[in-house]
Amino acid sequence: MGLDELFGLGGKVALVTGGAAGIGRGIARALAAAGATVAVADLDQRGAEDVARTLGGRAIGLRADVSDEGAVQGLVDAVCDRLGALDVLVNNAGIYPSSPIAETTVAEWDRVMAVNLRGPMLCTREAARVMRARGGGGAIVNLSSMAGFHPCFPGMAQYCASKGGLVMLTRSAALELAPEGIRVNAVCPGGVETEGTRENLESGLRDVLTPRIPLGRVAVPEDIAGAVVFLAGPAARYVTGTTLVVDGGYLIS
Ligand SMILES: NC(=O)c1ccc[n+]([C@@H]2O[C@H](COP(=O)([O-])OP(=O)(O)OC[C@H]3O[C@@H](n4cnc5c(N)ncnc54)[C@H](O)[C@@H]3O)[C@@H](O)[C@H]2O)c1
Numbered sequence: 001m002g003l004d005e006l007f008g009l010g011g012k013v014a015l016v017t018g019g020a021a022g023i024g025r026g027i028a029r030a031l032a033a034a035g036a037t038v039a040v041a042d043l044d045q046r047g048a049e050d051v052a053r054t055l056g057g058r059a060i061g062l063r064a065d066v067s068d069e070g071a072v073q074g075l076v077d078a079v080c081d082r083l084g085a086l087d088v089l090v091n092n093a094g095i096y097p098s099s100p101i102a103e104t105t106v107a108e109w110d111r112v113m114a115v116n117l118r119g120p121m122l123c124t125r126e127a128a129r130v131m132r133a134r135g136g137g138g139a140i141v142n143l144s145s146m147a148g149f150h151p152c153f154p155g156m157a158q159y160c161a162s163k164g165g166l167v168m169l170t171r172s173a174a175l176e177l178a179p180e181g182i183r184v185n186a187v188c189p190g191g192v193e194t195e196g197t198r199e200n201l202e203s204g205l206r207d208v209l210t211p212r213i214p215l216g217r218v219a220v221p222e223d224i225a226g227a228v229v230f231l232a233g234p235a236a237r238y239v240t241g242t243t244l245v246v247d248g249g250y251l252i253s
Pocket of ligand 1: 196197
């Protein structure tokens with residue numbers, strides 16, 4: 001098999017949630033570079049449209065809150081109407097507010113679970129609906145975290161619980177959707193410099209993390225995107241229900 005046959009996504013339509021910034025934007029760029037037509041969805045509509053414009057081709061940007069059932073149904077239908085299909089879903093949108101357990105409110109807990117866990121479930125459900133209607137086949141990649149395996153810091157219990165839940169949602173959905181040829185996998189990044197983490201990294205977090213990372217540095221979004229392209233494409237055609245840790249070795253140190 002040639003490289004294109006292994007890693008190319010020509011003719012495929014991919015949807016990336018939370019694609020206006022950070023890791024999602026890096027993934028959208030990498031999927032487009034691999035040949036996919038990309039739909040970028042985000043709470044930030046202008047940001048999603050700006051990223052789509054940089055991707056060229058038929059890329060589109062759309063506003064959607066992944067925690068909102070009606071919005072997710074509308075999003076998946078809009079992608080199919082405007083781009084003709086949905087072959088690859090990347091559940092990337094996520095939030096990571098910090099709050100000690102003793103002070104966490106029900107509203108804070110519910111919001112983290114709604115975005116980080118309900119969102120991927122809704123997007124998976126709706127993507128599977130349209131993939132099934134087109135005869136089956138497709139790839140879903142969930143952005144979990146090394147925090148799904150290892151508590152990152154005090155104050156992050158709700159985040160870690162949501163990412164641990166996403167690992168199990170990945171494996172359960174993979175089992176259930178395999179008969180329809182829909183593969184479901186997760187990528188679990190370590191610390192990545194993005195709009196969402198930059199401030200904390202610059203105010204001391206980078207100095208705490210770096211000595212514990214065997215590869216010696218915090219990641220950038222491009223370090224994560226290749227793993228997503230691999231799991232989305234033909235090279236991973238026999239891979240489902242797995243979690244690919246992309247953390248510079250943090251979890252083995
Ligand atoms: N940055 C890291 O160190 C790191 C590490 C491991 C895992 N992750 C995971 O990777 C993903 C992306 O992280 P990031 O650092 O790039 O985040 P970020 O905050 O830089 O960007 C997230 C994007 O998602 C969008 N978003 C937030 N809530 C949304 C919602 N309800 N619906 C639609 N869009 C929404 C935001 O508008 C933003 O554009 C998250 O799931 C995060 O948990 C990040």
